[in-house]
Amino acid sequence: MKSKITIVGVPMDLGQRNPGVNMGPNAMRYAGVSEYLEGLGYKVTDYNDIEIGKAEYLEDPKINLRNLKAVADASETLGEKVDSIVKSGEFPLILGGDHSVAIGSLAGIAKNYKKLGVIWYDAHGDLNTPETSPSGNIHGMPLAASLGIGHPALTNVLNYSPKVKPENIVIIGARDLDAGERELIKARGIKVYTMHEIDRLGMTRVIEETIEYLKDRTDGVHLSLDLDGLDPADAPGVGTPVIGGISYRESHLAMEMLAEADIITSADFVEVNPILDERNRTAVVAVKLMGSLFGEKLL
Numbered sequence: 001m002k003s004k005i006t007i008v009g010v011p012m013d014l015g016q017r018n019p020g021v022n023m024g025p026n027a028m029r030y031a032g033v034s035e036y037l038e039g040l041g042y043k044v045t046d047y048n049d050i051e052i053g054k055a056e057y058l059e060d061p062k063i064n065l066r067n068l069k070a071v072a073d074a075s076e077t078l079g080e081k082v083d084s085i086v087k088s089g090e091f092p093l094i095l096g097g098d099h100s101v102a103i104g105s106l107a108g109i110a111k112n113y114k115k116l117g118v119i120w121y122d123a124h125g126d127l128n129t130p131e132t133s134p135s136g137n138i139h140g141m142p143l144a145a146s147l148g149i150g151h152p153a154l155t156n157v158l159n160y161s162p163k164v165k166p167e168n169i170v171i172i173g174a175r176d177l178d179a180g181e182r183e184l185i186k187a188r189g190i191k192v193y194t195m196h197e198i199d200r201l202g203m204t205r206v207i208e209e210t211i212e213y214l215k216d217r218t219d220g221v222h223l224s225l226d227l228d229g230l231d232p233a234d235a236p237g238v239g240t241p242v243i244g245g246i247s248y249r250e251s252h253l254a255m256e257m258l259a260e261a262d263i264i265t266s267a268d269f270v271e272v273n274p275i276l277d278e279r280n281r282t283a284v285v286a287v288k289l290m291g292s293l294f295g296e297k298l299l
């Protein structure tokens with residue numbers, strides 16, 4: 001793992017409709033993210049927040065994409081920033097914000113890796129397109145956009161596409177997939193560990209297989225961790241909770257095993273919404289998981 005971490009906050013809430021997820025980055029700062037990672041021996045720089053436009057653009061009612069222009073603009077800004085962080089040899093740690101922020105994260109990161117791997121830790125596939133989306137919410141589309149599927153304003157961030165190949169993606173924790181997402185997963189052969197496989201195989205084997213699968217085919221791995229991948233009992237402060245999720249303990253184990261394998265080269269932690277939370281505990285969970293991802297050990 002790189003010894004320097006640069007944090008970028010993305011107070012984005014335009015990819016969905018619950019107010020409060022724009023306060024996610026600060027919720028994680030209040031939970032002590034910088035101090036915590038410094039305590040593990042990293043040099044941490046907080047770049048502060050990317051500027052997010054307002055939801056005031058005239059929208060085209062014919063396209064099923066809420067706040068397209070503002071989300072696309074923020075993705076460009078974030079993409080450029082993340083690209084420069086990777087180029088200066090630091091580990092980009094992006095704090096969301098709704099999951100649409102991953103469009104910008106991946107745009108910036110994938111410029112630097114020919115065979116970028118992605119671990120999508122999430123209750124959802126986030127593989128919708130304007131055609132398949134039941135909601136028009138862009139936070140349900142970032143993985144599809146990164147595959148080059150969807151509106152050009154989202155697929156072409158930083159003027160290239162795709163950012164990632166379907167065979168370099170592993171989705172972990174899925175338990176709420178829309179019909180179009182299921183089709184896309186099958187058509188493109190994306191590897192998915194649903195809750196069924198996690199229950200059946202156990203998290204140890206799921207992560208062992210994930211590491212084995214990504215190790216040789218990729219030259220870097222981005223972890224995109226949506227806090228709703230966890231069970232709402234452990235991470236209640238999210239906008240689209242789905243019961244029957246990954247436990248806090250299993251998530252720690254997953255992060256510890258990824259740290260041991262030393263394969264993660266960038267990460268985003270998204271969907272923390274302090275308004276929907278209880279005493280900021282979802283942000284605390286996020287920060288503790290980061291601790292394990294960055295190598296914290298009890299003994």
Ligand SMILES: NC(=[NH2+])NCCC[C@H](N)C(=O)O
Nearest residue numbers: 099124128135137139140240
């Ligand atoms: N990043 C998320 N929490 N995504 C939730 C997406 C929910 C639903 N599949 C949709 O597209 O609207």
Ligand SMILES: [Mn+2]
Nearest residue numbers: 123124226228
């Ligand atoms: Mn989700």
Ligand SMILES: [Mn+2]
Nearest residue numbers: 099122126226
């Ligand atoms: Mn998500």
